Amino acid sequence: xxxxxxxxxxxxxxxxxxxxxxxxxxxxxxxxxxxxxxxxxxxxxxxxxxxxxxxxxxxxxxxxxxxxxxxxxxxxxxxxxxxxxxxxxxxxxxxxxxxxxxxxxxxxxxxxxxxxxxxxxxxxxxxxxxxxxxxxxxxxxxxxxxxxxxxxxxxxxxxxxxxxxxxxxxxxxxxxxxxxxxxxxxxxxxxxxxxxxxxxxxxxxxxxxxxxxxxxxxxxxxxxxxxxxxxxxxxxxxxxxxxxxxxxxxxxxxxxxxxxxxxxxxxxxxxxxxxxxxxxxxxxxxxxxxxxxxxxxxxxxxxxxxxxxxxxxxxxxxxxxxxxxxxxxxxxxxxxxxx
Amino acid sequence: xxxxxxxxxxxxxxxxxxxxxxxxxxxxxxxxxxxxxxxxxxxxxxxxxxxxxxxxxxxxxxxxxxxxxxxxxxxxxxxxxxxxxxxxxxxxxxxxxxxxxxxxxxxxxxxxxxxxxxxxxxxxxxxxxxxxxxxxxxxxxxxxxxxxxxxxxxxxxxxxxxxxxxxxxxxxxxxxxxxxxxxxxxxxxxxxxxxxxxxxxxxxxxxxxxxxxxxxxxxxxxxxxxxxxxxxxxxxxxxxxxxxxxxxxxxxxxxxxxxxxxxxxxxxxxxxxxxxxxxxxxxxxxxxxxxxxxxxxxxxxxxxxxxxxxxxxxxxxxxxxxxxxxxxxxxxxxxxxxxxxxxxxxxxxxxxxxxxxxxxxxxxxxxxxxxxxxx
Numbered sequence: 001x002x003x004x005x006x007x008x009x010x011x012x013x014x015x016x017x018x019x020x021x022x023x024x025x026x027x028x029x030x031x032x033x034x035x036x037x038x039x040x041x042x043x044x045x046x047x048x049x050x051x052x053x054x055x056x057x058x059x060x061x062x063x064x065x066x067x068x069x070x071x072x073x074x075x076x077x078x079x080x081x082x083x084x085x086x087x088x089x090x091x092x093x094x095x096x097x098x099x100x101x102x103x104x105x106x107x108x109x110x111x112x113x114x115x116x117x118x119x120x121x122x123x124x125x126x127x128x129x130x131x132x133x134x135x136x137x138x139x140x141x142x143x144x145x146x147x148x149x150x151x152x153x154x155x156x157x158x159x160x161x162x163x164x165x166x167x168x169x170x171x172x173x174x175x176x177x178x179x180x181x182x183x184x185x186x187x188x189x190x191x192x193x194x195x196x197x198x199x200x201x202x203x204x205x206x207x208x209x210x211x212x213x214x215x216x217x218x219x220x221x222x223x224x225x226x227x228x229x230x231x232x233x234x235x236x237x238x239x240x241x242x243x244x245x246x247x248x249x250x251x252x253x254x255x256x257x258x259x260x261x262x263x264x265x266x267x268x269x270x271x272x273x274x275x276x277x278x279x280x281x282x283x284x285x286x287x288x289x290x291x292x293x294x295x296x297x298x299x300x301x302x303x304x305x306x307x308x309x310x311x312x313x314x315x316x317x318x319x320x321x322x323x324x325x326x327x328x329x330x331x332x333x334x335x336x337x338x339x
Numbered sequence: 340x341x342x343x344x345x346x347x348x349x350x351x352x353x354x355x356x357x358x359x360x361x362x363x364x365x366x367x368x369x370x371x372x373x374x375x376x377x378x379x380x381x382x383x384x385x386x387x388x389x390x391x392x393x394x395x396x397x398x399x400x401x402x403x404x405x406x407x408x409x410x411x412x413x414x415x416x417x418x419x420x421x422x423x424x425x426x427x428x429x430x431x432x433x434x435x436x437x438x439x440x441x442x443x444x445x446x447x448x449x450x451x452x453x454x455x456x457x458x459x460x461x462x463x464x465x466x467x468x469x470x471x472x473x474x475x476x477x478x479x480x481x482x483x484x485x486x487x488x489x490x491x492x493x494x495x496x497x498x499x500x501x502x503x504x505x506x507x508x509x510x511x512x513x514x515x516x517x518x519x520x521x522x523x524x525x526x527x528x529x530x531x532x533x534x535x536x537x538x539x540x541x542x543x544x545x546x547x548x549x550x551x552x553x554x555x556x557x558x559x560x561x562x563x564x565x566x567x568x569x570x571x572x573x574x575x576x577x578x579x580x581x582x583x584x585x586x587x588x589x590x591x592x593x594x595x596x597x598x599x600x601x602x603x604x605x606x607x608x609x610x611x612x613x614x615x616x617x618x619x620x621x622x623x624x625x626x627x628x629x630x631x632x633x634x635x636x637x638x639x640x641x642x643x644x645x646x647x648x649x650x651x652x653x654x655x656x657x658x659x660x661x662x663x664x665x666x667x668x669x670x671x672x673x674x675x676x677x678x679x680x681x682x683x684x685x686x687x688x689x690x691x692x693x694x695x696x697x698x699x700x701x702x703x704x705x706x707x708x709x710x711x712x713x714x
Contacts, residue, residue, distance in 0.1 A: 054473075054474075057474055058473070058474050058477040058478070059477065059478070059481060060477060155356060155358050156358075159358075159380070159695070228471050229471070229543050231471065232696075235471070235696065236365060236471070237365055237366040237468060237469045237470070237471060237699050238366065238695055238696050238698070238699050239695075240364065240365065305473065305474050306472075306474060306537070307472065307541060307543050307544075308467065308470035308471050308472040308538075308541065308543045308544050308547060309470055309471035309543070309547075309696070310543055310546070310547070311546075311547060311694055311696040311697065312380055312694060312696060313694065314546055314547075
């Protein structure tokens with residue numbers, strides 16, 4: 001996308017003697033709109049999918065009224081309901097921080113989507129330091145979670161926020177270690193290069209030490225998106241719903257959006273790093289990319305509706321005592337395999 | 340507690356946080372409020388606050404005639420209404436010196452054991468749900484639905500059947516009931532095996548329940564615990580064996596105990612008890628004698644002056660009902676012994692030092708019903 005249209009448009013623009021920054025601004029706005037619409041649509045589909053999958057797993061039907069027999073418009077109806085809710089801010093809340101928090105969670109989640117390679121041409125911006133960019137931006141939402149928990153002036157929210165911070169910090173390290181393996185194998189931080197190194201069915205998940213990195217990434221990614229068995233920050237039966245317990249209406253919807261958008265992102269990024277992104281025979285690249293991403297999403301949902309939740313100390317122990325050492329060993333093995 | 344925490348505490352003195360859990364909270368199983376004193380996530384103190392569902396049941400008992408009070412007892416332990424009925428009716432029958440027909444005794448046992456299974460299924464469902472295994476919740480409720488259908492077929496009501504009467508049960512089994520009950524008895528063990536595969540052996544479920552919420556046997560006895568909560572600590576006490584009522588002395592079933600004293604032990608006891616209840620129901624349906632189901636009792640029940648105590652093994656423990664009569668048409672005192680009340684009493688001891696995530700596990704494992712706690 002960036003190469004095919006942008007270059008000729010820029011040539012035409014400069015030939016007419018117009019300032020470059022105007023086209024760049026328009027270009028950015030268009031891209032942002034496309035990404036936003038894509039994310040919103042994806043979230044609509046994911047929420048519906050989650051409800052249908054959980055319904056199937058639990059021997060019930062799930063949504064089946066709004067939008068035909070399969071309840072296709074259920075999520076849209078729910079979103080509309082959330083839009084029309086009264087805008088509530090609790091009396092003791094820190095108003096500015098309270099209002100700001102959902103956006104601080106949502107925006108970074110949206111921004112990282114620009115690095116996803118939907119096909120060899122369809123990528124908003126293939127950054128030189130793509131992987132580093134993703135790691136850096138993905139770390140921002142946790143600040144929003146802490147802000148939400150603090151500003152709500154609610155003990156449950158505060159506990160949820162503390163858990164979110166602790167968990168996010170603990171699991172980012174093995175997550176980064178898993179990504180480092182891929183970077184070492186591909187020899188580049190640019191996502192385009194990583195995908196290029198996997199072309200022709202030569203996916204990283206099939207190469208020796210990277211299977212472990214894949215498992216490591218998958219487990220930590222589940223923890224990063226706060227899914228059972230790692231849904232400690234939300235823990236409905238303990239903390240009622242953790243950091244967003246005081247949020248309602250659209251503000252709540254932003255947390256919800258961010259959560260599902262993040263879920264899709266980690267799955268798509270998993271497909272990018274380990275499953276060859278858009279690489280595959282016969283079908284168009286973008287279809288392959290979506291198929292792989294949704295396969296990971298569905299696996300995560302499947303696990304979420306099967307197992308119970310761990311306890312906070314067990315979660316921490318799991319990361320620091322098992323995942324981090326394993327991650328270091330896998331990095332070492334990858335380095336040896338590269339030599 | 341590890342030494343590191345002690346050192347950290349001496350360096351940075353902190354305040355305890357008081358967290359109100361409930362009365363509106365998804366995991367307090369009704370309107371229970373727990374005042375938790377916490378140090379970070381660790382529980383250092385807990386005070387259960389009860390009474391949000393108080394309806395003055397014991398006082399109501401004093402202002403109703405003997406048969407009139409019977410439907411009220413359904414609303415005590417509403418997950419197993421028949422055991423409340425039977426405890427009350429036993430006390431009244433003792434006062435009257437009434438002999439219940441044999442068939443009625445068997446039918447009562449069928450009703451009691453079906454109630455026990457239904458209640459234990461709710462336990463499995465909510466316990467799993469508290470630990471975020473939401474799928475098990477729906478599976479267990481699906482099986483419970485079959486029992487509810489059986490009750491509906493027999494008594495018309497699904498939850499509060501009030502089908503026990505002073506002197507027997509209200510009506511005999513409808514046609515086709517025995518077949519459907521047998522079919523359920525064949526199906527349930529298979530479904531329980533399914534739960535075992537999905538939940539009991541699950542690594543996460545085990546680390547969440549094994550060794551968590553220890554109830555030492557002596558402490559359990561001291562605090563007046565009973566039922567699966569006590570048997571999960573290895574104490575072999577079951578009213579059905581200690582003081583057999585109805586026809587339990589003629590039936591072949593095992594008293595289930597588990598020695599581990601933890602949440603897993605209590606869970607295991609209840610899972611196994613459901614299998615034993617299936618055995619009991621099958622035996623009752625096979626041995627069911629012919630005859631009346633309701634003894635002759637006058638329209639107004641006037642027991643002679645005196646007092647009597649009826650006790651049953653409800654799904655939660657020993658449910659007792661103490662009735663005092665002065666010879667009039669109404670009791671002058673009704674006292675209800677609710678097992679959950681005693682289990683809530685020992686809860687603060689069990690919670691000491693555990694984390695907030697364990698609170699829901701431990702509270703779930705003692706399986707309280709606030710209806711009988713608050714009375």
